[in-house]
Amino acid sequence: MNQASPRKFTGYHMIAVMVLFFGTIITVNMIMAYNATQSWTGLVVKNSYVASQQFNEVTAEKEAQLALGWKAIPTYERGELQIALTDKDKEALTNAIIVAKVGRPAFESEDHMLQMAELENGTYGAATDLGPGVWDADVKVTGAKGEIWTRKLRFRVGG
Numbered sequence: 001m002n003q004a005s006p007r008k009f010t011g012y013h014m015i016a017v018m019v020l021f022f023g024t025i026i027t028v029n030m031i032m033a034y035n036a037t038q039s040w041t042g043l044v045v046k047n048s049y050v051a052s053q054q055f056n057e058v059t060a061e062k063e064a065q066l067a068l069g070w071k072a073i074p075t076y077e078r079g080e081l082q083i084a085l086t087d088k089d090k091e092a093l094t095n096a097i098i099v100a101k102v103g104r105p106a107f108e109s110e111d112h113m114l115q116m117a118e119l120e121n122g123t124y125g126a127a128t129d130l131g132p133g134v135w136d137a138d139v140k141v142t143g144a145k146g147e148i149w150t151r152k153l154r155f156r157v158g159g
Helices: 011-039 048-053 055-068
Strands: 071-077 080-086 097-103 112-120 123-127 133-142 148-157
Touching: 048 055, 055 148, 071 133, 071 148, 080 097, 080 112, 080 133
Parallel strands: none
Antiparallel strands: 071 080, 080 123, 097 112, 097 133, 112 123, 133 148
């Protein structure tokens, strides 16, 4: 009977296992670190101390905006972003000025500004080319009486 003897596990085998194991971990970490640094800066405010000193003013401003009771509903179809605005009585908001910064939630490379025009009875729109996926619109509305209302609207384009 001719049986092959089992192969010995040598020091070279151990070195190969260690190189493959740690090489895989280091490669995955490098890929993840590269993707993390290329996608989002992480910057929310330029100076956190200054932002903390303005907390009370910002809070009062947000409460005043909430008291207005305005609602905005974004839609995107055929190359046009539309925002329907209503007041607390669910009446259409007319004669407003709307500026929106549109971009991806985690990437700044596709951010762009839109000046929206009133289309009809509380609906405002602007032509823009948005690819499929999730988008944010940082909307600033100046009402007919000079009221300022800001909101971040998230919407999905395509499937």
